[in-house]
Amino acid sequence: MSPQGVLGVAVIGTGKMGADHVRRLHHVISGARVTAVVDVDGERSKALADTLDGCTAYTEAAVALAAEDVDAVLIASPGPAHEAALLEALGRDLPILCEKPLTPDAASALRVLEAEQRLGHRRLQVGFMRRYDAEYVKLKQLLDGGELGRALMMHHRHRNPSMPSWFTTEMLISDSVVHEMDVTRWLLDQEITAVTVLKPTPSSLAPEGMSDPQLVLFETESGALVDVEIFGHCGYGYQVWAEAVCERGVVGIGDEHGPRLSADGRWGGRVTPDYIERFEDAYDRQVRAWVDATRRGEVTGPSAWDGYAAAAVCEAGVRAQREGRRVGVDLIERPDFYR
């Protein structure tokens, strides 16, 4: 670390998400600065580095991570590139914040888990940023408080106005519902044991061939039943709701906020257009928490285990979606290291 204890961060991947994290580390979060940006597209990383004092552009992660002024790594490259970067960073014992997914499948996630365990201490946090959203945090507190008893069911809604053209039916599970997989595991503090995917007749406004919306069902260790409406092309805005049905009460988050306008024969407000606006504060808090913990020499937040478990549930989900049946989730026994 630099004399004043400012964390030097290498950001791997400088696309939309990576560039936003660079801005956040430079402009929003105290105690860290971006000393390296890495992208296979050298011109893109060079252009970004030129806007920052004391930041070097690289095309290879291995070279960047060897630099003296790199104390920690934030990985925001595409999912298939994660494993190599993670193993490199773990090999150098560097603290890591890795955007979700940890890796695209359970087998590669397991290899990462093993690499971290070989270090003998935790170094890796996965970017499930909803755990840092103010409303989810309060929901978690209410559930943990115990007054409501055990959670019996959860209902989730996850709606996007539209999806990019390259977005596939499978990605509705692995890129979108993966967030509900993680918050369900976190809120209920237990693993998901099986997944079922149900497909109504698609919206005529969804792309040809895409099955949208869908209803995804999770079963959990305690026998809770969780449903997720995932709707990629709802047209009107971005909405995320969650409701926990407990033995002694029901608690929900995600009602529409902001100014309430009465005009033209209607009352109401504006729907957030995308996840960037909806979860802006959560992204900020996540990176701040990671920087703070890293400077204290600790690892908090979602672990590699959470990344692995999400990958395994996603695999089951995609299979359930494809085969039209309930698919059990196979998990290795949880190592003590991750308890």
Added chain:
Amino acid sequence: MSPQGVLGVAVIGTGKMGADHVRRLHHVISGARVTAVVDVDGERSKALADTLDGCTAYTEAAVALAAEDVDAVLIASPGPAHEAALLEALGRDLPILCEKPLTPDAASALRVLEAEQRLGHRRLQVGFMRRYDAEYVKLKQLLDGGELGRALMMHHRHRNPSMPSWFTTEMLISDSVVHEMDVTRWLLDQEITAVTVLKPTPSSLAPEGMSDPQLVLFETESGALVDVEIFGHCGYGYQVWAEAVCERGVVGIGDEHGPRLSADGRWGGRVTPDYIERFEDAYDRQVRAWVDATRRGEVTGPSAWDGYAAAAVCEAGVRAQREGRRVGVDLIERPDFYR
């Protein structure tokens, strides 16, 4: 009353409000039927009577009220015609439901009070129908329950999309705010002692020369302070809100109801277009309560005293509006008869 105990009602005044009460008595409410309709416009009353079995049209109230099949009177003629009809009906000792205002000014209201008192028993109910609205009733129950302590302030909002062309600035007080005068007296169970009217620069969408909106302030016997926003041309719909600020909590009614729609980048619902829709159930419940009480030989609901007090507060309000100052409300001492 007819053999089966069905109340024969004469409806005086067959304009918009009167015709609606005829429909209500005939079609909605059990235990009553319209046996006489009275209007100075004989053709209008005749046309209405022809649509009903066993109903006679009259042009003079005195003749109608003398008819054998008239057991009770509902007065829905214009305010200036009320006094004569009320004195006639009281002279015949008939049960009366009189649309608000009881009479247009305090002096004439006092004459009605005296006539009723001469009977030695109550016969007269005034049509302040908000007291029958489900939300106001629940608000009253909460305030009467006592857990919230004394009411210190009330805030009212009373908005109309627009007003007819003949509606004057004074009528904003005597025709619109009169409802807030009555519910304030009823909810707080005390008299209004002074009125002040404040006029912001009018909306450019209000008619030329009309001061709209206005803020009307009431002071009450216990020193509570009440503000009323009256807005006759808000443009977007009909809204009535009320909020009581008490020592141990704040309670409000009038949030927007009905289906909540998310579409086109917005969430929300429809604003009720007018008081007919907003208070439909209250009108029904009011007339049903009057019919029921009358058949039992009782008088419940807002009394002639309430009509007189409202007239006196209106007089003060109109003077406060005209003179731009705080005006005290003069009330005679409340007769034991009305306690």
Added chain:
Amino acid sequence: MSPQGVLGVAVIGTGKMGADHVRRLHHVISGARVTAVVDVDGERSKALADTLDGCTAYTEAAVALAAEDVDAVLIASPGPAHEAALLEALGRDLPILCEKPLTPDAASALRVLEAEQRLGHRRLQVGFMRRYDAEYVKLKQLLDGGELGRALMMHHRHRNPSMPSWFTTEMLISDSVVHEMDVTRWLLDQEITAVTVLKPTPSSLAPEGMSDPQLVLFETESGALVDVEIFGHCGYGYQVWAEAVCERGVVGIGDEHGPRLSADGRWGGRVTPDYIERFEDAYDRQVRAWVDATRRGEVTGPSAWDGYAAAAVCEAGVRAQREGRRVGVDLIERPDFYR
């Protein structure tokens, strides 16, 4: 009908629901009066008849329906007694309002359908009162309006604070979810084709052996997917929500209404304790609509076909619940008579 066109109604069954309908016909609704009450418990019907002018108590429906002053029949006896009463009333060509269920199973419902068809005209309305609830009616209007496109999914919540001790797991389907079966058919204007019932680990506050809550899934003719959370012992109150996910927007009803109180560190309101309070207006409107239509010689509202279809879906639902699998719904082809 009596000289003044007042409908003479025989009410069969004088338990909780029947007695409430007697009160409604006598006290709330215009144009009808109760001329006969029928109950196998003769003392109960006698006691009730004694409170009403011109009402006779019977122990046998056949005798009551033969009386001169009986123009129409309201059936509120237990479900298993419905078929006999319905066939008797249809045999006499009397207008009928029959509390749900029409009959307890699809086979008996079919026999009623056949009896009505033999008359050559419709006589029978089934008491699915949610179709008369103001919020459901507005939801239906929005869906029928077409601006939102086709409904892709529906989400229902149906929660009771608790259930009587004799309430079984099967009755969660046939007595509670039957309402969602009917409103789904009505709102989407199509039949339900299959039912699946999923059971999370029950609440520890539900009675021993009862599987509560449950998630019930319907598939419809157009391929819409509908989920219903049924929770019989949620403990805190009665809540009914419905949300339709359409191609161009999402619309929901059932948010909590009434006064909003801020006190003791919390904001919010009271949850309705039971369906009687929540659907009071719907019951009133249903009976008023039936009386009005009957006096006009018409039949409107849910038909015997709706009663039969609900019975068939219930049968499938109970089997799905018992066997833990998706069960298709078998319906006869809809007769032209019921189109």
Added chain:
Amino acid sequence: MSPQGVLGVAVIGTGKMGADHVRRLHHVISGARVTAVVDVDGERSKALADTLDGCTAYTEAAVALAAEDVDAVLIASPGPAHEAALLEALGRDLPILCEKPLTPDAASALRVLEAEQRLGHRRLQVGFMRRYDAEYVKLKQLLDGGELGRALMMHHRHRNPSMPSWFTTEMLISDSVVHEMDVTRWLLDQEITAVTVLKPTPSSLAPEGMSDPQLVLFETESGALVDVEIFGHCGYGYQVWAEAVCERGVVGIGDEHGPRLSADGRWGGRVTPDYIERFEDAYDRQVRAWVDATRRGEVTGPSAWDGYAAAAVCEAGVRAQREGRRVGVDLIERPDFYR
């Protein structure tokens, strides 16, 4: 500034607010660090400085502001101490963020205005942090957008659960309502021209001798009428609402947020306990905006003029409160410097 362009900030006043700003500058906001803390209580400043790297404690502002590593000043001392610190900092041409009030009265505020104008450029921002609250910002955008037409009225609610024992009736105006004075001026983009204060009978739960709650009325240049309910001892939590009544619609902020719980016969949520939690994000955004602008060599946010205008309105408000009458606001003509 230090080599890496990090702003060295002297924080004057290390009480509750000052200590919180130290935490914010050190821990939350990027691009700044606290190099000096100043307090007449030397032990308090010393204790705080010891927790921070490279921070020196002072007892005199003049000495601290002369230090080499001080690039900018944040003033969080009590109001009466502001003028001296402001003049000292302006004398050194240092960028300043000064907690509200600028100074306790209009005359001293004018002296600060003159000192800043002598510099020939702006250096001073006043800490009216509500202008950085996400909801107020959206409200401002809606009003500025123009679709709603001119604002005719505003309604504000400002409730605290309780006030410290040393809080006086006057401070309800100068310490609490001052926020509504500023946001009203900012939202409507015009000056307040007169103030009236109305006092209902106080709550029995307010301290003996304190007039609480009150209704404060503002008139503005365009003739808009603004009412503020200020309630210092509402008991149940901290609530801030604002509603603008415009020619073409009404828009409000401040509805209760967070998880919505249904339990124990009630629905609703938790009321924020204090302004620290309610406006946490606004404080963060304010200081971040000040640090960013300062590093760019700019001054944005509320100016010394805004501080002066608020002081003048407060003076009028306190006089109106004391004398029980409408009091006009005297402002000097706005210097071009502050346009």
